[in-house]
Amino acid sequence: MVRIGIDFGGTKIEAAALSPAGDFLSRLRAPNPGTYDAAITTVRDLVARTEADVGPAASVGLGVPGSINPATGLMRNANSTYLNGRDFTADLTAALGRPVRLANDANCLALSEAVDGAAAGCRVAFAIIIGTGCGGGLVVDGRLVEGANGIGGEWGHMPLPWPTADEVPGPACWCGQSGCLETWVSGTGLRRDHAAVTGNDQPGEWIIQAARAGDAGAAAALDRYIHRLGRSMAVISNIVDPDMFVLGGGLSNVAELYERLVPVIRAHVFCDTWRAGIAPARWGDSSGVRGAARLWQS
Template sequence: MIVCFDIGGTAIKGAAAWSVDDVRPVPRRQTPIHDFDAFVAVLKSVIAEIGSVPDCVVFSIAGIIDADTDRTIMANIPSVHGRLLKADLEAALGLPVLIANDADCCALAEYGAGAGRGHRVVFGAILGTGVGGGLVIDGKLINSGGGFAGEWGHAPVAATRAGKPLVELPRFSCGCGLDGCLDPVCSARGMERLHSHLAGKTMTAEDILDDWQAGEAEAARTIDIYIDMLSGPLALVINVTGATIVPVGGGLSNCAPLIDALDVAVRGRILRKFSRPLVVKAQCTIEPGLVGAAVLGLDFVDRSKAS
């Protein structure tokens, strides 16, 4: 048995996992964002509630482990930001600890229990508050040692001319410090920014998508340009990785017509031709962070026992 945690800025979700299909959540706790000792105390309380000593503890975090320094980049939780989190937690809990980015865990969840079952190469994409992703090949998370693999939302690759007919677009500034990333124009807030630039209207992404599905012309123009901007970089990711399925999570994935339109556009831009959907809605929508953490932890335990 392993214990899984999904760590967010508001809540800590915990679960015990005996298999990928047997993940049992416990009630969530509030995240102590400023006090590391209180943070550890919450983790210990979850482990105590589960009542058994786990083989390891696995964390899905809304952040990154810097592969060069092993330090955590998680600015929304100051109590863990900048720490050697794996070493600190192993010392505090007295158990082996694994840590992975939440988008990576979502990709693992899709590989183990979702749309990625049966596929060797799975690229899990996130379209929501941000644009992110994770890559799993032969059941192994490419980012298992930490780092930035799968972060396709952060590179200066956003088109400056897109749509039919073509329209000129600015290079929007990104929170990562670069200009021209996908994140500030293809996330949910990015869609809103794009629509404001094109139509001069302030609307939520949900309302833009509703208007698009209702045939409203300005929303249709925004979504046409959005799909054009997003599909090219995603096609490049697929060509480079050889992914044969791209499950999409995040809030925007709840709009099925948007994912269908993205799939059609992407399949028209890749080298390998698929007669079936390639870009699909993620299937593991209930606590994918915990399920992905379970996949990672159970594989670690199996390999440890084998050696």
């Protein structure tokens, strides 16, 4: 039967219906309304409209920012802050009149790509989101690894590994720590680092294009970025040793990453024959909603 996925983004909420073969049958979007009760109504209405298009769904899954505290069932760490401290799962279940499953949006990316994306057929897949923020998700043998505390794959809030003297203690992170990966290897981190060194505050896309055009400051910022990202991926290799890293988010479109990360990782991983794939998400921005639809299959 049809499975519905919901991608709960900061500015828009998207619903998609997938056939058993993984084909899109329907896709609908609505603005994120910015308040809790209105968000519940928006999701309910998107599901109803989707089922009006394609018929009854076997299941509904949501990819959400942040995570669920397994001890309390309450949302935490969501950038749509009105979700935090609320029992989003229970309230959606009541509104929809059926059980729903929720998972972190990076976990949904990982699941989507492990099922039929860039990591299909891999035993261990680690997905990385490098956009405005920085997140991660882990799939082993086709199943999400969310952990005892629901924070499996929260790669963005570990410290930058093998830091140089000028990288310590690192920028303050919104989580309350300093030097988290999110402050270094997100698009925001690339912009901050370039501005701090050059005095020229420019978005990530400008920095990449300027680096390609020979701008010395931009090229140096990209070099630092790749080195930091590679060091961070080496730590993941040392811990879970993925067959495949899948990159999503805006910076996953930077072609230079896929070749230049490899020697950095090899120089830092505890292995003399390191081999793993590094690939952009096959489904791009659609991976989140596809992974959400597949939460009942994992």
